[in-house]
């Protein structure tokens with residue numbers, strides 16, 4: 001037998017960092033969950049119980065906190081780059097750091113129309129994520145994402161003209177509910193160094209805001225002919241907006257809402273154009289995926 005692949009580290013490292021603006025007294029908070037897995041000349045720790053090559057996962061966990069103290073945690077793309085590069089700089093035998101940063105939402109509370117200086121609420125399970133691969137050989141590869149942004153539209157979605165054969169029971173519709181949990185990713189050009197990530201660092205927040213706004217606007221305004229076509233439009237717009245992004249992807253569950261026929265009860269009309277009461281389905285669900293490149 002031979003070791004075909006290996007990476008190890010610490011997962012589910014929860015980190016919180018507060019920024020206190022002395023001038024205004026306003027405090028800002030960031031909460032994230034970090035996974036850091038290392039690759040390199042570590043084979044003998046698996047094959048020969050040689051722990052001399054092992055940077056303990058406990059030390060990796062410590063490093064995640066230390067780098068959060070030393071460096072900004074925003075944007076998460078920059079924090080991930082600093083954290084990953086540390087392992088290559090410190091340990092000659094470590095050649096790749098795989099890092100995932102999941103940033104949770106703490107949205108500032110508005111009290112009587114005024115933003116509160118140090119109070120926040122969790123507005124949804126939506127997260128902003130970064131997956132980074134920092135490699136001695138290939139440089140810094142960053143993939144940013146929005147996950148868990150649940151959206152629904154009560155009309156403005158159709159699905160008809162699809163294959164009809166002896167396997168088909170689904171009726172055509174020109175007016176349906178569309179509901180999904182957005183999982184959008186955008187992959188950046190490769191950065192050679194952390195300095196290159198840092199130069200023009202505003203690109204990351206700008207791309208996140210653009211991706212989120214484009215997703216919501218296109219979802220709301222597109223007279224959707226299918227999930228496929230609507231998500232493709234989102235990809236095109238994000239590519240247009242973010243020059244240094246090379247690839248955009250979506251993975252969207254189609255969370256079905258079934259009409260409930262109530263005609264057996266006093267002849268109630270509740271289907272087609274009279275449908276008001278529906279049965280939201282937990283499963284099965286459609287799952288539509290795509291990746292769109294610049295050209």
Ligand SMILES: O=c1[nH]c(=O)c2nn[nH]c2[nH]1
Nearest residue numbers: 159225226227228254286
């Ligand atoms: O938008 C949709 N795309 C599909 O491929 C599909 N299949 N059933 N319903 C569907 N809705």
